[in-house]
Amino acid sequence: MPDLTVEQFQSLSQVIYQKLGLHFDDKKIYFLKTRVAKRMAALGLLDPKEYLFMVRYADPDGVEMQALANLVTTNETYMFREYDQLQAFANHCLPEVLSAKQARGEKTLRIWSAGCSSGEEPYTLAMIVQEVFPQAQSWDCGITATDIDENMLRKAAAARYGCRSVNEVPEEYRAKYLIEDGDEYVVRRRTASLVQTLHLNLHDRMAMRAMRGYDFIFCRNVLIYFDDLSRKAVVDHFYNALNRGGYVFLGHSESIGRVTTAFKLKRFEDHLVYGKD
Amino acid sequence: MSLKEYAEKLNSADEADRIYAAEDIGYWNTPEGVPVLLDRLGKEPSRAVRDAIFQALIRIDAGAAIEGSIGLLGSEDPQIRNQAVDVLRRKGARSIPALTAVMRDGDQDMRKLVLDILSGIQASGAGEIYAAALSGKDANVAITAVENLGRIRAGEFRSRIEDLLQAGSHPMLIGACLEALVGIGHESSLGAIRRCFPDLAALPDFLLASYLKATAALGSAREFAEVASLLAVRGPHLRPAILSALIALGSRCPQPDPAGNLLPALRALVDDGDSPLCRYQAVRVLGFWAARDDVYGFLVSCLSSTERLVRLGAVETLRAAEPAGLETVLAARALEESDEEVLQALSC
Numbered sequence: 001m002p003d004l005t006v007e008q009f010q011s012l013s014q015v016i017y018q019k020l021g022l023h024f025d026d027k028k029i030y031f032l033k034t035r036v037a038k039r040m041a042a043l044g045l046l047d048p049k050e051y052l053f054m055v056r057y058a059d060p061d062g063v064e065m066q067a068l069a070n071l072v073t074t075n076e077t078y079m080f081r082e083y084d085q086l087q088a089f090a091n092h093c094l095p096e097v098l099s100a101k102q103a104r105g106e107k108t109l110r111i112w113s114a115g116c117s118s119g120e121e122p123y124t125l126a127m128i129v130q131e132v133f134p135q136a137q138s139w140d141c142g143i144t145a146t147d148i149d150e151n152m153l154r155k156a157a158a159a160r161y162g163c164r165s166v167n168e169v170p171e172e173y174r175a176k177y178l179i180e181d182g183d184e185y186v187v188r189r190r191t192a193s194l195v196q197t198l199h200l201n202l203h204d205r206m207a208m209r210a211m212r213g214y215d216f217i218f219c220r221n222v223l224i225y226f227d228d229l230s231r232k233a234v235v236d237h238f239y240n241a242l243n244r245g246g247y248v249f250l251g252h253s254e255s256i257g258r259v260t261t262a263f264k265l266k267r268f269e270d271h272l273v274y275g276k277d
Numbered sequence: 278m279s280l281k282e283y284a285e286k287l288n289s290a291d292e293a294d295r296i297y298a299a300e301d302i303g304y305w306n307t308p309e310g311v312p313v314l315l316d317r318l319g320k321e322p323s324r325a326v327r328d329a330i331f332q333a334l335i336r337i338d339a340g341a342a343i344e345g346s347i348g349l350l351g352s353e354d355p356q357i358r359n360q361a362v363d364v365l366r367r368k369g370a371r372s373i374p375a376l377t378a379v380m381r382d383g384d385q386d387m388r389k390l391v392l393d394i395l396s397g398i399q400a401s402g403a404g405e406i407y408a409a410a411l412s413g414k415d416a417n418v419a420i421t422a423v424e425n426l427g428r429i430r431a432g433e434f435r436s437r438i439e440d441l442l443q444a445g446s447h448p449m450l451i452g453a454c455l456e457a458l459v460g461i462g463h464e465s466s467l468g469a470i471r472r473c474f475p476d477l478a479a480l481p482d483f484l485l486a487s488y489l490k491a492t493a494a495l496g497s498a499r500e501f502a503e504v505a506s507l508l509a510v511r512g513p514h515l516r517p518a519i520l521s522a523l524i525a526l527g528s529r530c531p532q533p534d535p536a537g538n539l540l541p542a543l544r545a546l547v548d549d550g551d552s553p554l555c556r557y558q559a560v561r562v563l564g565f566w567a568a569r570d571d572v573y574g575f576l577v578s579c580l581s582s583t584e585r586l587v588r589l590g591a592v593e594t595l596r597a598a599e600p601a602g603l604e605t606v607l608a609a610r611a612l613e614e615s616d617e618e619v620l621q622a623l624s625c
Contacts, residue, residue: 002528006521006558007490026554030589031618049462057399057429060369205304209297229367232332236300239325240293261356262325 004033004048012036015055019065020224022072022254035071039064062227069224079120079127079161080168082220082252088271089216090128093247097215098133100245108140109133112214112241114202115222116145119156119195120165123187125218126194127169127177136194144214146200153197159187203230208237215243221251223259235259242276249273280305284313295321296329303333308341315345318357331360335367343372347379350390362394370400380406385415392421399429411437416447423450427457435461439469448484455487459494467495477503478510485511486518493522498530505539513551520546520558527565535566544575547587557590564594573600580610585619592622 004012009032013024024032036051043064045051055064080086098109109129113122122145129136129143147153166178166185178185200207202222217238223231238248239262248263250256256263256274263274283305286298295317302310314330321327334342342364349361365372376391383391392410395403410422411434423441426434435458442454451473458466470491474480480488485507492500504522511519527533546559560579566572576598579591595603611623 003524003561005493005525006517006554007493026552027586029554029557030586030593030622034622053430205300212293229332229335232328233300236296236325236329236332240296260325260328262323262328 002047002049004029004036008048008052009033012052012055015052016065016068016072019055019062019228020069022069022224024072032072035068038071039068042067066225066227073221073224077117077120078165078168079124080170080173081120081124083168085220085249085252085271086124086128088268088273089125089247089249090132092268092271093216093273093275094129094132097245097247101215107138109136109142110214110243111143111216112211112218113143113145114200114217114219114238116147116156116197117149117152118161118165119145119152119159119197120161121145121218121220122156122195123159123177123191124169125216126187126191127173129194130177130191131173137190141194143195144198144211145195146198146202146211148199148201150199153199156195157197159192159195161185161187202226202234202237205233205237208234209240211237211241213243214241215246217242217246217248219248219250221254223250223254228259232259236262239263239276244276247273247275280307280309280313283310287313287317292323292326295323295326299326299329299333303336306337306339308337308339310337311339311341311345315348318349324356327356327360331364334364340371340375343368343375346372347375350379350387358390362390365394366396366398369398370402373400373402373406376403377405380409385418388413388415388418389421392418392425396421396425396428404433407431407434408437411441416450420447420450420453423453423457427453427460430461432461432463435463435466439466442469442473445473452484452487455484455491459487459490462494464495467491470495477507482512482515485515489515489518489522493525496522496526498526498533501526501530501533502536505536508542508546509538513555516546516551516555517558520555520562523562524558527562532568533565540566540572547575547579547582553584553586556584557586560587560590560594564598567594567598567600573598577606580606581613585616588614588616588619589622592619596625 006029009029012032016022016024036048040048040051055068059065101109111125113125116122122143125143129141145156162184166174169178177188177191179188202208219238223234226234235256239260242248248256257265264277266273266275278301283298283302286294287302289295289298299314302314311334314333318327318330321330334346346361346364349357352358352361365376372394376394379387380391388410391406395406407422407426410418413419419441423438426438438454438457442451445451455470458470470488474488489504492504501523504519504526507519508516543559543563547556560576563572563576567576576591576595579587582588592607607623611620614620614623
């Protein structure tokens, strides 16, 4: 079977970036090559040229791109994942939104973790909010954790995690916000109470219209599994769900700019975030 | 709700209401919705609502959505033009008749936009558009057409593209023709390319990269030595293209001739800290002579390189060569390895 050439690798990386927003630099050639070989074997294709052609022109519904996405992305979720991005949230975006609200005399803060899986992200956000903004308890603060998978939501509601999930939690946070229980960790009630789980299909446009009034939306590494049209529709709903002055956070490698021009791109240190003016 | 009610909501003062109204009209999916959307688009200040209107036009199946989007191609606003291109691209083959008319009657900007729309489509029935683009006088239109035809591997246009290559009227067009012939992938094209460029040494760098792609895709062992000789005389920026061509050509013959200083040159490339990708490629080329003791020894030493891509390339190359006792060597190396991906490759 011919090998994926460097040009084909670069061409495929480009297609993956256009369709999924995932960036593979040259150092990932071996990684991508082995994943493509698996897909080619599954499809009975013998030449990478055929595979490349297929994902470019013979995959109108994005079925193959989704199969490839499943191989090139990790479903692994853990607390404080993509730490740098969370720092931009904690150090810049959250203080900015809170001070604007204080200036207006408002005392509500709403965060939506869309596609929260087993809940590591919303609890991470709850810890950050309590750390950055100790007055959170006296405000009307809420983090809505939504997912399409009821089983995942049950896990999220249990707020109980294994070592792998909490591995990246900074030591001082771990002591403050988690309780060790055998070989598991439980999120302390005071922190867990900020999070409410809700079953929601991001494709359900009527249910999505009910999601309004959020200051932050986190939807990281979820939209890469959607086709272009659905992705745009979801991002349009995010726009409506977000308050003016709010921010949306997608996965590190996902770019909202490829999906919509409605948000304003802002830079905080090395981080680019998308806000609604 | 009726269309009249949607239209009222589309003119609401509330931005969210307007977005929802546009979305609903899209799902309502009737031709009558198109003029309502286009009318709002003309006066809509919010980018978010404009985005939603274009999404609605994509959802509406009727030809009116295509005709309406064609009308937007002439807009002064580049965002509207780009969004209209996107809508028409998503309509696929259904937009071809309307695009054919634009190609026939439109000015050169519109003709270029038609080709841009087709660049994302593997649409049958676009032959008339491409034929017009290739025989027109506008080089930009012809270049875009050639690029598209290469991408969709339109074999029926091969000889026409070979003719354009021979005519050689514009350097960018020559490059596009080379790339397109690679995409189409017909063996006989290499002859046409060689007739056009009999002397590789005289070929400028920007054309050489495309030429090498053509040789890699269509050439045979005969070209191996000629391509290998370029390593010594062309700049480092061409090394990835040269090495890619060598990997492709070498895989089509049992053991190519490592003439001249090729082997030391390749080893130097692996060692000298060139880009990781280039070093990886050099390891792969060396694999053609993995049966030789000196090369085998070098490849084994690459397993301990500080560059992980060199280590990965060495594992891959040694596995392909299947020398006796390899598993023992790899297992020993695995004990020293800490990179997860290399470990996976070692233990495959």
